[in-house]
Structure formats: C-alpha cells, structure tokens
Amino acid sequence: MAENYTGNDYVHAQPYGICDRCGFKFRLKAMRTEWTNLKVCGDCYDPRPEHLDPPYITPNEGAPLPNSRPDELIEASDDDQLDTSTGRPGFD
Numbered sequence: 001m002a003e004n005y006t007g008n009d010y011v012h013a014q015p016y017g018i019c020d021r022c023g024f025k026f027r028l029k030a031m032r033t034e035w036t037n038l039k040v041c042g043d044c045y046d047p048r049p050e051h052l053d054p055p056y057i058t059p060n061e062g063a064p065l066p067n068s069r070p071d072e073l074i075e076a077s078d079d080d081q082l083d084t085s086t087g088r089p090g091f092d
Ligand SMILES: [Zn+2]
Pocket: 019, 020, 021, 022, 023, 024, 040, 041, 042, 043, 044
C-alpha cells in the first residue's frame, strides 16, 4: 500500500459518473453518450440500430430530366370536365 493512501480513490481531474442504465459508478471518461442521450458505461452501451437510419439517397436520384417532354400530347376532352351544375363528368 502506498504511503499516502487515504482510503478513497479520488484522482484529480478524473471525475466519476453514474451510469444511467445500470446505476454503477464509473470514471466519466470511460462512459459514453448513447443515441438515446443516456450517459452509460461500456457494458451498457447500446449502439443505434441501423434500421432507424434512413437510407442514403444520392442527390440526383429520382430527379426529373431537365427539358424533358411528354411522349405524346394528351388532349383534354369535354367528357373529362365536371359539369358545375350537377358535379358529374361530361356535358349533356
Ligand atoms: Zn452501465
């Protein structure tokens, strides 16, 4: 035993922390902040599940082509219009 042992294990500038999950005392530098924002020890650390992260989509994925044209011109007919008096399609 060292000469200067005082009975406590205080070390200057190495504070303790209490694990938010198991409640045991650990050195604060040995603890980690979890994705749930809990400060936990190494045994209690639970990494963020991968299925909670959205998939990476490249910036241009699904973007329309610039200056694209429709394949054929679709004309609107009167049958597609709603009759304002009846609320039904077509004019009679
Ligand atoms: Zn713990």
